[in-house]
């Protein structure tokens with residue numbers, strides 16, 4: 001493993017390692033207004049929600065790497081204590097990119113990036129009509145993280161009101177459909193990723209039920225040709241098979257070699273019969289030892 005000691009690494013390199021390592025990150029396209037009512041937009045991917053009750057969003061506006069000055073977004077929030085966080089999806093990601101350019105303070109970035117500004121209800125900054133979800137926020141606290149160029153400011157905000165496009169909601173479930181909202185994430189350098197379609201993997205894990213875990217699995221599974229995903233599915237079964245669960249597989253387990261046993265486990269997993277697959281794996285272990 002490469003060892004990276006932050007205090008012995010240049011800011012530039014450290015920045016790139018961290019950005020590429022902690023990724024993909026959601027993007028907040030933050031709308032603010034200056035004291036003289038000039039609208040401002042800028043993207044921030046040091047961003048997330050940190051609480052849903054109360055609903056809190058946090059992002060970090062770093063000091064400019066060039067001269068250590070504060071960015072316009074931060075200055076506007078310090079003055080007016082209000083903002084709108086617009087989420088970024090595939091249809092607006094290229095326009096979003098335009099708003100990261102350092103425009104002069106008096107330039108309206110909605111116009112530069114071709115976005116439509118719409119009035120908010122609870123705060124002065126505008127929302128972006130083209131964004132599928134917009135959060136009207138009020139400043140709770142700013143925590144400065146340092147005075148050097150690149151140092152962040154944690155901007156902690158109360159989410160006061162959410163506007164969500166009906167078009168991104170799954171009608172049957174009443175929840176946001178990732179294949180409709182089509183969010184985009186930021187990775188290292190100039191890489192972005194699309195959080196929909198083939199990049200979505202569904203993993204069901206009941207968090208309130210116990211799991212047996214890797215340590216209680218029959219040993220042969222760990223040296224088998226089964227994938228880590230398949231072995232994890234077995235480790236995720238909530239209880240060890242009973243004697244009769246195992247008994248029903250004994251006849252088959254007696255007649256197979258390891259390759260065939262692996263095939264049988266795979267087949268049962270494909271049929272989503274995880275508990276049966278585990279029962280068979282135990283039956284095979286017992287036969288193997290006999």
Ligand SMILES: Cc1cc2nc3c(=O)[nH]c(=O)nc-3n(C[C@H](O)[C@H](O)[C@H](O)COP(=O)(O)O)c2cc1C
Pocket residue numbers: 027040041042043044045046047060061062063070071072073074096097099100101102103186
């Ligand atoms: C996708 C993306 C994510 C970004 N994330 C951040 C971030 O988390 N923090 C930050 O300080 N700058 C970030 N930037 C750079 C700012 O958007 C850029 O400095 C912008 O010009 C600041 O505008 P402002 O001076 O109007 O606030 C990001 C840029 C892009 C394209």
